Amino acid sequence: MAQRRFARSLAIRHLVCGSCNGCELEMNALAAPQYDISQEGWSIVASPRHADLITVTGPMTEAMRLAARRTLDAAAEPALVVAVGDCASGEGAWCGAGSAGAGAGVELNASIVVRGCPPTPDALREGLRAAATLLDERNS
Amino acid sequence: MGDLYRERIVAPEELSAVLDEAMRDALPLGCYATKRTVRTLLLSSLGVLALRTSMREGEEWESLAFRYPFFADHEREMRALQGIELRSSPDIRPLYFRSDAIPEAIVANGKGVSVVVVGPVHAGIIEPGRFTMSTGGESVVHLDAQLSYSHRALEPWFEGQHALALVPKIARICGNCSVARSWAYARAIEGLAGVELDAGTEFARLILAEMERLHVHLFDLGNIAAGAGYGKGTTAALGLRERINQLNRAVSGHRLLFDSIVPGGVSAGTLSDPASARAILREIREDVVRFLDAFFAKRSVLRRLEGAGIVEESLARRFGAVGPSARASGIACDVRALAPYGAYRGFSFAEVLTHQGDVYARTEVRRREIEHSFDLLERALRELEDASLPMPLPIAAPSGIITTVVEGARGAESLSLSLDGEGRVERLHVISAAYRNWPLVTRAMEGNIVPDFPLVNKSFNLCYSCVDR
DSSP states (O other), X not given: OHHHHHTTOEEEEEEESXXXXXXHHHHHHTTSTTTXXXXXXXXXXXXXXXXXXXXXXXXXXXXTHHHHHHHHHHXXXXXXXXXXXXXXXXXXXXXXXXXXXXXXXXXXXXXXXEOSSSOOHHHHHHHHXXXXXXXXXXXX | XXXXXXXXXXXXXXXXXXXXXXXXXXXXXXXXXXXXXXXXXXXXXXXXXXXXXXXXXXXXEEOOTTTSTTHHHHHHHHHHHHOOOEEEOSOOSOSSOOTTSOOOOOOOOSTTEEEEEEOSXXXXXXXXOEEEEEEETTEEEEEEEEOOTTOOXXXXXXXXXXXXXXXXXXXXXXXXTHHHHHXXXXXXXXXXXXXXXXXXXHHHHHHHHHHHHHHHHHHHHHHHHHHTTOHHHHHHHHHHHHHHHHHHHXXXXXXXXXXXXXXXXXXXXXXXXXXXXXXXXXXXXXXXXXXXHHHTTOHHHHHHHTTSSXXXXXXXXXXXXXXXHHHXXXXXXXXXXXSOOGGGGGSOOOOOOOOSOSHHHHHHHHHHHHHHHHHHXXXXXXXXXXXXXXXOOOOOOOOEEEEEEEXXXXXXXXXEEEEOTTSXXXXXXXXXXXXXXXXXXXXXXXXXXXXGHHHHXXXXXXXXXXXXX
Protein backbone atom coordinates (compact mmCIF):
# COMPACT_ATOMS: atom_id res chain seq x y z
CA MET A 1 0.00 0.00 0.00
CA ALA A 2 2.64 2.47 1.07
CA GLN A 3 4.79 1.35 -1.83
CA ARG A 4 1.98 2.06 -4.26
CA ARG A 5 0.97 5.35 -2.71
CA PHE A 6 4.42 6.90 -2.46
CA ALA A 7 6.26 5.09 -5.22
CA ARG A 8 6.32 7.94 -7.68
CA SER A 9 6.98 10.75 -5.24
CA LEU A 10 10.41 12.35 -5.45
CA ALA A 11 12.52 14.27 -2.96
CA ILE A 12 14.86 16.36 -5.12
CA ARG A 13 18.10 18.02 -4.08
CA HIS A 14 19.52 20.50 -6.55
CA LEU A 15 23.27 20.84 -7.05
CA VAL A 16 24.74 23.68 -9.14
CA CYS A 17 28.22 23.06 -10.55
CA GLY A 18 29.03 26.15 -12.60
CA SER A 19 25.83 26.60 -14.56
CA CYS A 20 24.84 29.97 -16.03
CA ASN A 21 21.70 29.96 -13.88
CA GLY A 22 19.47 29.37 -16.93
CA CYS A 23 18.79 25.80 -15.77
CA GLU A 24 18.00 27.15 -12.30
CA LEU A 25 15.48 29.62 -13.73
CA GLU A 26 13.68 26.73 -15.42
CA MET A 27 13.95 24.42 -12.40
CA ASN A 28 12.32 27.20 -10.36
CA ALA A 29 9.56 27.47 -12.97
CA LEU A 30 8.49 23.96 -11.96
CA ALA A 31 7.00 25.52 -8.82
CA ALA A 32 4.88 27.94 -10.87
CA PRO A 33 1.14 27.17 -10.90
CA GLN A 34 1.36 26.19 -14.59
CA TYR A 35 3.52 23.17 -13.64
CA ASP A 36 3.20 22.85 -9.86
CA ILE A 37 5.30 19.75 -9.30
CA SER A 38 3.97 19.37 -5.76
CA GLN A 39 0.90 17.85 -7.44
CA GLU A 40 3.16 15.07 -8.69
CA GLY A 41 4.32 14.39 -5.16
CA TRP A 42 7.68 16.00 -5.90
CA SER A 43 9.46 18.42 -3.62
CA ILE A 44 12.77 20.27 -3.51
CA VAL A 45 14.39 19.22 -0.23
CA ALA A 46 16.77 21.12 2.01
CA SER A 47 19.31 18.34 2.55
CA PRO A 48 20.84 15.60 0.42
CA ARG A 49 20.01 13.23 3.29
CA HIS A 50 16.32 13.65 2.44
CA ALA A 51 16.82 13.17 -1.28
CA ASP A 52 15.81 10.42 -3.70
CA LEU A 53 17.66 12.11 -6.47
CA ILE A 54 20.15 14.85 -7.09
CA THR A 55 19.64 17.14 -10.08
CA VAL A 56 22.96 18.56 -11.27
CA THR A 57 23.66 21.48 -13.61
CA GLY A 58 26.77 23.04 -15.12
CA PRO A 59 30.01 21.78 -16.64
CA MET A 60 31.59 21.23 -13.17
CA THR A 61 34.14 23.62 -11.76
CA GLU A 62 37.39 23.09 -9.87
CA ALA A 63 35.91 24.85 -6.84
CA MET A 64 32.75 22.70 -6.70
CA ARG A 65 34.17 19.24 -7.37
CA LEU A 66 34.62 18.20 -3.73
CA ALA A 67 31.37 19.75 -2.48
CA ALA A 68 29.51 17.98 -5.29
CA ARG A 69 31.02 14.61 -4.39
CA ARG A 70 30.18 15.13 -0.72
CA THR A 71 26.59 16.03 -1.58
CA LEU A 72 26.21 12.74 -3.44
CA ASP A 73 27.87 10.80 -0.65
CA ALA A 74 25.43 12.33 1.86
CA ALA A 75 22.36 11.17 -0.06
CA ALA A 76 20.72 7.93 1.00
CA GLU A 77 21.10 4.96 -1.38
CA PRO A 78 19.76 4.40 -3.98
CA ALA A 79 19.95 8.06 -4.97
CA LEU A 80 19.80 8.85 -8.65
CA VAL A 81 21.74 11.58 -10.39
CA VAL A 82 19.83 13.50 -13.06
CA ALA A 83 21.88 15.68 -15.42
CA VAL A 84 19.89 18.83 -16.11
CA GLY A 85 20.81 20.82 -19.23
CA ASP A 86 23.39 20.61 -21.98
CA CYS A 87 26.35 21.62 -19.76
CA ALA A 88 25.66 18.87 -17.20
CA SER A 89 25.12 16.44 -20.10
CA GLY A 90 28.58 17.11 -21.46
CA GLU A 91 27.47 18.97 -24.60
CA GLY A 92 26.97 22.52 -23.33
CA ALA A 93 28.58 25.84 -24.13
CA TRP A 94 31.13 25.60 -21.33
CA CYS A 95 32.11 21.93 -21.27
CA GLY A 96 35.87 21.81 -21.55
CA ALA A 97 36.14 25.62 -21.72
CA GLY A 98 38.73 27.31 -19.53
CA SER A 99 39.03 25.35 -16.30
CA ALA A 100 35.51 23.87 -16.59
CA GLY A 101 34.99 20.11 -16.47
CA ALA A 102 33.41 17.73 -18.96
CA GLY A 103 29.88 18.12 -17.57
CA ALA A 104 28.66 17.64 -13.99
CA GLY A 105 26.35 14.77 -14.98
CA VAL A 106 29.18 13.07 -16.88
CA GLU A 107 31.54 13.33 -13.91
CA LEU A 108 28.87 12.20 -11.44
CA ASN A 109 27.52 9.31 -13.56
CA ALA A 110 24.01 10.59 -14.17
CA SER A 111 21.38 7.90 -14.87
CA ILE A 112 19.00 10.32 -16.55
CA VAL A 113 19.93 13.12 -18.92
CA VAL A 114 17.65 16.07 -19.70
CA ARG A 115 18.97 18.02 -22.67
CA GLY A 116 18.30 21.66 -23.45
CA CYS A 117 19.96 25.03 -22.97
CA PRO A 118 18.20 25.27 -20.69
CA PRO A 119 15.65 22.42 -20.74
CA THR A 120 12.05 23.64 -20.76
CA PRO A 121 9.90 22.92 -17.69
CA ASP A 122 8.05 20.33 -19.79
CA ALA A 123 11.33 18.58 -20.62
CA LEU A 124 12.34 18.71 -16.95
CA ARG A 125 9.06 17.14 -15.92
CA GLU A 126 9.53 14.36 -18.48
CA GLY A 127 13.03 13.71 -17.18
CA LEU A 128 11.86 13.61 -13.58
CA ARG A 129 9.05 11.19 -14.50
CA ALA A 130 11.63 8.95 -16.13
CA ALA A 131 13.67 9.17 -12.94
CA ALA A 132 10.63 8.20 -10.84
CA THR A 133 10.08 5.17 -13.08
CA LEU A 134 13.70 4.15 -12.80
CA LEU A 135 13.60 4.45 -9.01
CA ASP A 136 10.43 2.33 -9.01
CA GLU A 137 12.19 -0.40 -10.96
CA ARG A 138 15.21 -0.35 -8.71
CA ASN A 139 13.06 -0.53 -5.58
CA SER A 140 10.80 -3.35 -6.75
CA MET B 1 25.50 57.70 -33.70
CA GLY B 2 28.00 55.12 -32.54
CA ASP B 3 29.13 54.35 -29.04
CA LEU B 4 31.52 56.86 -27.57
CA TYR B 5 34.63 55.36 -26.07
CA ARG B 6 37.66 57.39 -25.09
CA GLU B 7 40.95 56.53 -23.41
CA ARG B 8 43.13 58.79 -21.31
CA ILE B 9 46.63 57.86 -20.21
CA VAL B 10 47.17 58.21 -16.49
CA ALA B 11 50.35 57.42 -14.54
CA PRO B 12 49.90 54.96 -11.65
CA GLU B 13 50.66 57.58 -9.01
CA GLU B 14 48.12 60.00 -10.50
CA LEU B 15 45.22 57.57 -10.83
CA SER B 16 43.71 58.24 -7.41
CA ALA B 17 43.55 62.01 -7.91
CA VAL B 18 42.25 61.71 -11.46
CA LEU B 19 39.53 59.34 -10.25
CA ASP B 20 38.49 61.75 -7.49
CA GLU B 21 37.92 64.36 -10.15
CA ALA B 22 36.29 62.07 -12.73
CA MET B 23 33.88 60.46 -10.26
CA ARG B 24 32.21 63.79 -9.53
CA ASP B 25 30.10 63.48 -12.66
CA ALA B 26 30.64 59.93 -13.84
CA LEU B 27 29.67 56.47 -12.66
CA PRO B 28 32.62 54.16 -11.94
CA LEU B 29 32.22 50.82 -13.72
CA GLY B 30 35.33 49.09 -12.36
CA CYS B 31 38.70 48.21 -13.80
CA TYR B 32 40.42 45.38 -15.64
CA ALA B 33 43.88 44.47 -16.81
CA THR B 34 45.21 43.37 -20.19
CA LYS B 35 48.69 41.98 -19.59
CA ARG B 36 50.19 44.89 -17.60
CA THR B 37 47.82 47.64 -18.70
CA VAL B 38 45.00 48.52 -16.31
CA ARG B 39 41.92 50.32 -17.58
CA THR B 40 39.60 52.01 -15.08
CA LEU B 41 36.20 52.59 -16.63
CA LEU B 42 33.76 55.43 -16.02
CA LEU B 43 30.40 56.16 -17.60
CA SER B 44 28.87 59.59 -18.15
CA SER B 45 26.56 61.22 -20.67
CA LEU B 46 29.68 61.61 -22.85
CA GLY B 47 30.07 57.83 -23.05
CA VAL B 48 32.72 55.53 -21.59
CA LEU B 49 36.05 56.95 -20.43
CA ALA B 50 38.89 54.50 -19.82
CA LEU B 51 41.79 55.70 -17.67
CA ARG B 52 44.73 53.70 -19.03
CA THR B 53 47.52 52.96 -16.60
CA SER B 54 50.56 51.01 -17.76
CA MET B 55 52.65 49.10 -15.28
CA ARG B 56 56.36 48.60 -15.80
CA GLU B 57 57.76 45.06 -15.67
CA GLY B 58 58.15 44.05 -12.03
CA GLU B 59 56.24 47.08 -10.78
CA GLU B 60 53.61 46.36 -8.11
CA TRP B 61 50.10 47.79 -8.10
CA GLU B 62 49.37 50.15 -5.24
CA SER B 63 45.91 49.11 -4.12
CA LEU B 64 43.20 51.71 -4.48
CA ALA B 65 40.73 49.56 -2.56
CA PHE B 66 41.33 51.34 0.74
CA ARG B 67 40.09 54.54 -0.88
CA TYR B 68 37.62 53.02 -3.35
CA PRO B 69 36.44 49.65 -2.02
CA PHE B 70 35.04 48.64 -5.41
CA PHE B 71 38.62 48.06 -6.59
CA ALA B 72 39.18 45.19 -4.16
CA ASP B 73 37.85 42.27 -6.20
CA HIS B 74 39.12 43.74 -9.47
CA GLU B 75 42.61 43.85 -7.97
CA ARG B 76 42.34 40.27 -6.72
CA GLU B 77 41.23 39.27 -10.22
CA MET B 78 44.13 41.13 -11.86
CA ARG B 79 46.52 39.27 -9.57
CA ALA B 80 44.90 35.88 -10.26
CA LEU B 81 44.60 36.15 -14.04
CA GLN B 82 47.20 38.69 -15.19
CA GLY B 83 49.76 38.05 -12.46
CA ILE B 84 49.90 41.68 -11.34
CA GLU B 85 51.34 41.78 -7.84
CA LEU B 86 49.67 44.03 -5.30
CA ARG B 87 51.80 46.12 -2.98
CA SER B 88 49.03 46.35 -0.42
CA SER B 89 45.49 45.09 -0.37
CA PRO B 90 42.61 44.94 2.11
CA ASP B 91 41.90 41.35 1.07
CA ILE B 92 44.88 39.15 0.29
CA ARG B 93 42.94 35.89 -0.09
CA PRO B 94 43.08 34.30 -3.55
CA LEU B 95 39.98 35.12 -5.58
CA TYR B 96 39.89 31.72 -7.30
CA PHE B 97 40.59 28.35 -5.73
CA ARG B 98 40.30 24.59 -6.05
CA SER B 99 37.81 22.72 -3.89
CA ASP B 100 40.59 21.30 -1.69
CA ALA B 101 41.92 24.78 -0.88
CA ILE B 102 38.95 27.01 -0.14
CA PRO B 103 40.00 30.29 1.50
CA GLU B 104 39.11 30.71 5.16
CA ALA B 105 36.23 33.02 5.87
CA ILE B 106 36.86 36.25 7.76
CA VAL B 107 35.01 35.92 11.05
CA ALA B 108 34.49 38.19 14.05
CA ASN B 109 36.23 37.40 17.32
CA GLY B 110 34.96 38.09 20.80
CA LYS B 111 32.90 36.89 23.71
CA GLY B 112 29.50 35.56 22.69
CA VAL B 113 30.23 35.50 18.96
CA SER B 114 29.12 32.35 17.19
CA VAL B 115 29.50 31.49 13.54
CA VAL B 116 26.83 30.17 11.14
CA VAL B 117 27.95 28.81 7.77
CA VAL B 118 25.70 27.99 4.82
CA GLY B 119 26.69 26.76 1.36
CA PRO B 120 28.17 26.33 -1.14
CA VAL B 121 25.30 23.87 -1.78
CA HIS B 122 22.00 25.45 -0.79
CA ALA B 123 18.55 24.29 0.20
CA GLY B 124 16.84 26.03 -2.71
CA ILE B 125 17.52 26.12 -6.43
CA ILE B 126 20.26 28.72 -6.43
CA GLU B 127 23.85 29.12 -7.49
CA PRO B 128 26.76 28.14 -5.23
CA GLY B 129 28.26 30.47 -2.65
CA ARG B 130 29.42 30.08 0.95
CA PHE B 131 28.06 32.54 3.48
CA THR B 132 29.70 32.77 6.87
CA MET B 133 27.76 34.82 9.38
CA SER B 134 29.43 35.91 12.60
CA THR B 135 26.59 36.47 15.01
CA GLY B 136 26.07 37.98 18.42
CA GLY B 137 22.78 36.66 19.68
CA GLU B 138 20.43 36.86 16.72
CA SER B 139 22.21 39.75 15.03
CA VAL B 140 24.77 39.40 12.27
CA VAL B 141 28.01 41.15 13.20
CA HIS B 142 29.81 40.31 9.97
CA LEU B 143 28.91 38.44 6.81
CA ASP B 144 31.61 36.86 4.67
CA ALA B 145 30.44 35.95 1.15
CA GLN B 146 32.73 33.47 -0.60
CA LEU B 147 31.87 33.39 -4.30
CA SER B 148 33.94 32.02 -7.23
CA TYR B 149 32.53 28.49 -6.99
CA SER B 150 31.32 28.94 -10.57
CA HIS B 151 34.68 30.21 -11.84
CA ARG B 152 35.53 28.56 -15.16
CA ALA B 153 38.44 30.82 -16.27
CA LEU B 154 36.38 31.85 -19.29
CA GLU B 155 38.14 35.10 -20.09
CA PRO B 156 41.60 33.62 -20.79
CA TRP B 157 39.81 30.96 -22.86
CA PHE B 158 38.15 33.61 -25.05
CA GLU B 159 41.52 34.98 -26.13
CA GLY B 160 42.50 34.10 -29.68
CA GLN B 161 39.00 33.04 -30.70
CA HIS B 162 37.11 34.83 -33.43
CA ALA B 163 34.72 37.40 -31.97
CA LEU B 164 31.77 36.33 -34.10
CA ALA B 165 32.21 32.66 -33.18
CA LEU B 166 31.75 33.59 -29.51
CA VAL B 167 28.27 35.10 -29.93
CA PRO B 168 26.31 32.10 -28.52
CA LYS B 169 28.84 31.80 -25.68
CA ILE B 170 28.36 35.42 -24.62
CA ALA B 171 24.60 34.79 -24.34
CA ARG B 172 25.42 32.00 -21.87
CA ILE B 173 27.85 33.69 -19.50
CA CYS B 174 24.81 34.29 -17.30
CA GLY B 175 21.18 33.31 -17.74
CA ASN B 176 19.80 36.32 -15.85
CA CYS B 177 21.49 39.00 -17.94
CA SER B 178 21.76 37.17 -21.25
CA VAL B 179 19.96 39.75 -23.39
CA ALA B 180 21.75 42.69 -21.78
CA ARG B 181 25.15 41.05 -22.33
CA SER B 182 24.35 39.98 -25.88
CA TRP B 183 23.32 43.55 -26.59
CA ALA B 184 26.52 44.95 -25.07
CA TYR B 185 28.56 42.47 -27.13
CA ALA B 186 26.68 43.27 -30.34
CA ARG B 187 27.20 46.99 -29.77
CA ALA B 188 30.89 46.43 -29.11
CA ILE B 189 31.35 44.57 -32.39
CA GLU B 190 29.16 47.00 -34.32
CA GLY B 191 31.03 49.92 -32.78
CA LEU B 192 34.38 48.48 -33.87
CA ALA B 193 33.05 47.59 -37.34
CA GLY B 194 31.31 50.95 -37.82
CA VAL B 195 27.88 49.42 -38.43
CA GLU B 196 24.67 51.46 -38.02
CA LEU B 197 21.33 49.75 -37.46
CA ASP B 198 17.84 50.58 -38.70
CA ALA B 199 15.21 51.96 -36.31
CA GLY B 200 13.10 48.78 -36.33
CA THR B 201 16.01 46.64 -35.18
CA GLU B 202 16.72 49.08 -32.34
CA PHE B 203 13.09 48.89 -31.21
CA ALA B 204 13.24 45.09 -31.35
CA ARG B 205 16.35 45.10 -29.14
CA LEU B 206 14.69 47.41 -26.63
CA ILE B 207 11.67 45.07 -26.53
CA LEU B 208 13.85 42.02 -25.89
CA ALA B 209 15.76 43.85 -23.13
CA GLU B 210 12.57 45.00 -21.41
CA MET B 211 11.09 41.50 -21.64
CA GLU B 212 14.22 40.24 -19.86
CA ARG B 213 13.82 42.92 -17.19
CA LEU B 214 10.19 41.89 -16.68
CA HIS B 215 10.89 38.22 -16.12
CA VAL B 216 13.87 38.92 -13.86
CA HIS B 217 12.06 41.58 -11.79
CA LEU B 218 8.98 39.37 -11.39
CA PHE B 219 11.17 36.51 -10.25
CA ASP B 220 12.91 38.83 -7.78
CA LEU B 221 9.56 39.95 -6.34
CA GLY B 222 8.54 36.31 -5.97
CA ASN B 223 11.77 35.62 -4.11
CA ILE B 224 11.34 38.65 -1.86
CA ALA B 225 7.82 37.41 -1.08
CA ALA B 226 9.31 34.02 -0.21
CA GLY B 227 11.88 35.68 2.06
CA ALA B 228 9.04 37.44 3.87
CA GLY B 229 6.99 34.25 4.23
CA TYR B 230 4.35 35.46 1.76
CA GLY B 231 3.74 32.20 -0.09
CA LYS B 232 0.79 33.37 -2.11
CA GLY B 233 2.88 36.23 -3.47
CA THR B 234 5.65 33.84 -4.49
CA THR B 235 3.26 31.58 -6.38
CA ALA B 236 1.55 34.52 -8.06
CA ALA B 237 4.89 36.04 -9.15
CA LEU B 238 6.14 32.71 -10.50
CA GLY B 239 2.92 32.30 -12.47
CA LEU B 240 3.24 35.76 -13.98
CA ARG B 241 6.90 35.26 -14.78
CA GLU B 242 6.00 32.01 -16.53
CA ARG B 243 3.59 33.90 -18.78
CA ILE B 244 6.40 36.28 -19.73
CA ASN B 245 8.68 33.29 -20.42
CA GLN B 246 6.02 31.81 -22.70
CA LEU B 247 5.70 35.11 -24.52
CA ASN B 248 9.50 35.23 -24.78
CA ARG B 249 9.35 31.93 -26.57
CA ALA B 250 6.64 33.18 -28.90
CA VAL B 251 8.62 36.30 -29.88
CA SER B 252 12.14 34.83 -29.98
CA GLY B 253 11.92 31.03 -29.94
CA HIS B 254 13.59 30.92 -26.51
CA ARG B 255 11.96 31.20 -23.08
CA LEU B 256 14.89 33.22 -21.70
CA LEU B 257 15.54 35.04 -25.00
CA PHE B 258 19.01 33.52 -25.45
CA ASP B 259 20.59 34.24 -28.87
CA SER B 260 17.92 36.78 -29.83
CA ILE B 261 20.32 39.73 -30.16
CA VAL B 262 23.22 39.10 -32.54
CA PRO B 263 25.86 41.43 -34.00
CA GLY B 264 24.25 43.27 -36.91
CA GLY B 265 20.67 42.95 -35.66
CA VAL B 266 18.31 40.47 -34.11
CA SER B 267 18.09 36.81 -35.06
CA ALA B 268 15.81 35.86 -37.94
CA GLY B 269 12.13 35.43 -37.06
CA THR B 270 12.29 37.60 -33.92
CA LEU B 271 9.11 39.57 -33.15
CA SER B 272 7.34 38.52 -36.33
CA ASP B 273 3.93 39.36 -34.82
CA PRO B 274 4.22 42.50 -32.66
CA ALA B 275 0.46 43.11 -32.59
CA SER B 276 -0.36 39.83 -30.87
CA ALA B 277 2.61 40.25 -28.50
CA ARG B 278 1.17 43.63 -27.54
CA ALA B 279 -2.27 42.11 -26.90
CA ILE B 280 -0.82 39.33 -24.73
CA LEU B 281 1.31 41.82 -22.79
CA ARG B 282 -1.76 43.92 -22.03
CA GLU B 283 -3.46 40.90 -20.50
CA ILE B 284 -0.38 40.03 -18.46
CA ARG B 285 -0.03 43.63 -17.37
CA GLU B 286 -3.53 43.70 -15.87
CA ASP B 287 -2.71 40.67 -13.76
CA VAL B 288 0.73 42.02 -12.81
CA VAL B 289 -0.85 45.26 -11.59
CA ARG B 290 -3.37 43.26 -9.57
CA PHE B 291 -0.51 41.23 -8.05
CA LEU B 292 1.51 44.36 -7.23
CA ASP B 293 -1.49 46.09 -5.67
CA ALA B 294 -2.15 43.05 -3.48
CA PHE B 295 1.55 42.77 -2.53
CA PHE B 296 1.80 46.44 -1.56
CA ALA B 297 -1.47 46.31 0.41
CA LYS B 298 -0.22 43.54 2.71
CA ARG B 299 0.85 45.47 5.78
CA SER B 300 2.19 42.38 7.54
CA VAL B 301 4.48 41.65 4.56
CA LEU B 302 5.59 45.23 4.09
CA ARG B 303 6.50 45.50 7.75
CA ARG B 304 8.99 42.69 7.18
CA LEU B 305 10.56 44.65 4.30
CA GLU B 306 10.75 48.03 6.00
CA GLY B 307 14.01 48.75 7.76
CA ALA B 308 15.57 45.43 6.76
CA GLY B 309 18.98 45.39 5.07
CA ILE B 310 19.55 49.14 4.89
CA VAL B 311 22.24 50.42 2.50
CA GLU B 312 23.07 54.09 3.07
CA GLU B 313 23.64 56.19 -0.03
CA SER B 314 27.23 56.99 0.95
CA LEU B 315 28.02 53.28 1.27
CA ALA B 316 26.43 52.47 -2.07
CA ARG B 317 28.48 55.24 -3.67
CA ARG B 318 31.76 54.08 -2.16
CA PHE B 319 31.15 50.62 -3.57
CA GLY B 320 30.10 51.89 -6.97
CA ALA B 321 26.70 50.21 -6.66
CA VAL B 322 24.49 50.05 -9.75
CA GLY B 323 20.98 49.10 -10.80
CA PRO B 324 17.83 48.88 -8.67
CA SER B 325 20.02 48.22 -5.60
CA ALA B 326 21.68 51.64 -6.00
CA ARG B 327 18.54 53.45 -7.11
CA ALA B 328 16.83 52.27 -3.91
CA SER B 329 19.51 54.28 -2.05
CA GLY B 330 18.87 57.37 -4.14
CA ILE B 331 21.71 57.02 -6.65
CA ALA B 332 20.86 57.92 -10.25
CA CYS B 333 22.69 55.33 -12.33
CA ASP B 334 20.28 53.98 -14.94
CA VAL B 335 22.31 53.65 -18.13
CA ARG B 336 19.12 54.07 -20.15
CA ALA B 337 18.90 57.62 -18.77
CA LEU B 338 22.58 58.41 -18.12
CA ALA B 339 24.02 57.38 -21.50
CA PRO B 340 21.06 56.33 -23.68
CA TYR B 341 21.71 53.82 -26.43
CA GLY B 342 19.66 52.28 -29.23
CA ALA B 343 15.95 53.10 -29.15
CA TYR B 344 16.19 54.50 -25.59
CA ARG B 345 17.61 57.62 -27.25
CA GLY B 346 14.18 58.35 -28.70
CA PHE B 347 12.21 57.91 -25.46
CA SER B 348 12.07 60.43 -22.67
CA PHE B 349 13.22 58.57 -19.64
CA ALA B 350 12.38 59.17 -15.98
CA GLU B 351 14.67 57.13 -13.77
CA VAL B 352 13.01 55.36 -10.82
CA LEU B 353 14.56 56.45 -7.50
CA THR B 354 13.73 55.84 -3.86
CA HIS B 355 15.82 56.76 -0.85
CA GLN B 356 15.35 54.52 2.19
CA GLY B 357 17.85 51.91 0.97
CA ASP B 358 16.03 49.03 2.67
CA VAL B 359 14.40 45.87 1.32
CA TYR B 360 11.18 47.81 0.89
CA ALA B 361 12.90 50.44 -1.26
CA ARG B 362 14.51 47.80 -3.47
CA THR B 363 11.10 46.15 -3.88
CA GLU B 364 9.44 49.48 -4.68
CA VAL B 365 12.03 50.31 -7.35
CA ARG B 366 11.30 47.03 -9.09
CA ARG B 367 7.56 47.57 -8.86
CA ARG B 368 7.82 50.92 -10.63
CA GLU B 369 10.36 49.64 -13.15
CA ILE B 370 7.99 46.83 -14.07
CA GLU B 371 5.24 49.34 -14.80
CA HIS B 372 7.74 51.44 -16.73
CA SER B 373 8.84 48.42 -18.79
CA PHE B 374 5.24 47.73 -19.77
CA ASP B 375 4.94 51.35 -20.97
CA LEU B 376 8.14 51.09 -23.01
CA LEU B 377 7.03 47.76 -24.48
CA GLU B 378 3.65 49.14 -25.47
CA ARG B 379 5.23 52.04 -27.34
CA ALA B 380 8.04 50.05 -28.94
CA LEU B 381 5.73 47.24 -30.07
CA ARG B 382 3.43 49.78 -31.68
CA GLU B 383 6.41 51.22 -33.56
CA LEU B 384 7.30 47.76 -34.81
CA GLU B 385 3.87 47.08 -36.26
CA ASP B 386 4.68 49.28 -39.24
CA ALA B 387 8.25 48.10 -39.62
CA SER B 388 9.63 44.88 -41.01
CA LEU B 389 12.78 43.63 -39.37
CA PRO B 390 15.72 43.06 -41.70
CA MET B 391 18.09 40.12 -41.47
CA PRO B 392 21.20 40.81 -39.34
CA LEU B 393 23.74 42.91 -41.25
CA PRO B 394 26.94 41.18 -42.30
CA ILE B 395 29.92 42.28 -40.20
CA ALA B 396 33.32 42.63 -41.82
CA ALA B 397 36.34 41.89 -39.62
CA PRO B 398 36.19 44.45 -36.82
CA SER B 399 39.28 45.53 -34.91
CA GLY B 400 40.26 47.87 -32.05
CA ILE B 401 39.19 48.37 -28.47
CA ILE B 402 35.87 49.45 -26.94
CA THR B 403 33.72 49.19 -23.82
CA THR B 404 29.94 49.21 -24.05
CA VAL B 405 27.38 49.41 -21.26
CA VAL B 406 23.77 48.26 -21.18
CA GLU B 407 21.24 48.55 -18.35
CA GLY B 408 20.32 44.99 -17.46
CA ALA B 409 17.75 44.03 -14.84
CA ARG B 410 20.48 44.10 -12.16
CA GLY B 411 22.08 47.32 -13.38
CA ALA B 412 24.97 48.40 -15.59
CA GLU B 413 26.37 45.47 -17.57
CA SER B 414 29.75 46.44 -19.05
CA LEU B 415 31.64 44.57 -21.70
CA SER B 416 35.17 45.42 -22.81
CA LEU B 417 36.42 43.99 -26.09
CA SER B 418 39.74 44.27 -27.81
CA LEU B 419 40.19 42.62 -31.22
CA ASP B 420 43.24 42.15 -33.44
CA GLY B 421 43.30 42.98 -37.15
CA GLU B 422 41.63 39.69 -38.04
CA GLY B 423 38.67 39.94 -35.65
CA ARG B 424 40.19 37.65 -33.01
CA VAL B 425 39.78 38.38 -29.32
CA GLU B 426 42.82 39.89 -27.61
CA ARG B 427 40.83 40.56 -24.47
CA LEU B 428 37.18 40.19 -23.52
CA HIS B 429 36.22 41.37 -20.07
CA VAL B 430 32.84 41.40 -18.39
CA ILE B 431 31.94 43.56 -15.41
CA SER B 432 28.47 42.54 -14.35
CA ALA B 433 26.09 44.56 -12.21
CA ALA B 434 26.16 41.72 -9.69
CA TYR B 435 29.97 42.04 -9.46
CA ARG B 436 29.51 45.68 -8.41
CA ASN B 437 26.73 44.93 -5.93
CA TRP B 438 27.81 41.79 -4.05
CA PRO B 439 29.78 43.74 -1.40
CA LEU B 440 26.57 45.63 -0.59
CA VAL B 441 24.81 42.40 0.40
CA THR B 442 27.42 41.71 3.05
CA ARG B 443 27.25 45.28 4.44
CA ALA B 444 23.43 45.35 4.31
CA MET B 445 23.29 42.31 6.62
CA GLU B 446 25.27 43.91 9.43
CA GLY B 447 23.00 44.41 12.45
CA ASN B 448 20.19 42.39 10.87
CA ILE B 449 18.93 39.12 12.29
CA VAL B 450 20.05 35.79 10.84
CA PRO B 451 16.52 34.76 9.75
CA ASP B 452 16.40 37.87 7.56
CA PHE B 453 19.37 36.76 5.46
CA PRO B 454 17.19 35.15 2.76
CA LEU B 455 15.02 38.27 2.65
CA VAL B 456 17.90 40.74 2.46
CA ASN B 457 19.82 38.56 0.01
CA LYS B 458 16.81 38.16 -2.28
CA SER B 459 16.12 41.88 -2.24
CA PHE B 460 19.36 42.11 -4.28
CA ASN B 461 18.95 38.65 -5.89
CA LEU B 462 22.36 38.87 -7.52
CA CYS B 463 23.73 36.36 -9.98
CA TYR B 464 26.94 34.40 -9.49
CA SER B 465 27.77 33.05 -12.93
CA CYS B 466 28.60 36.42 -14.51
CA VAL B 467 30.54 37.41 -11.38
CA ASP B 468 32.64 34.25 -11.23
CA ARG B 469 32.95 33.55 -14.98
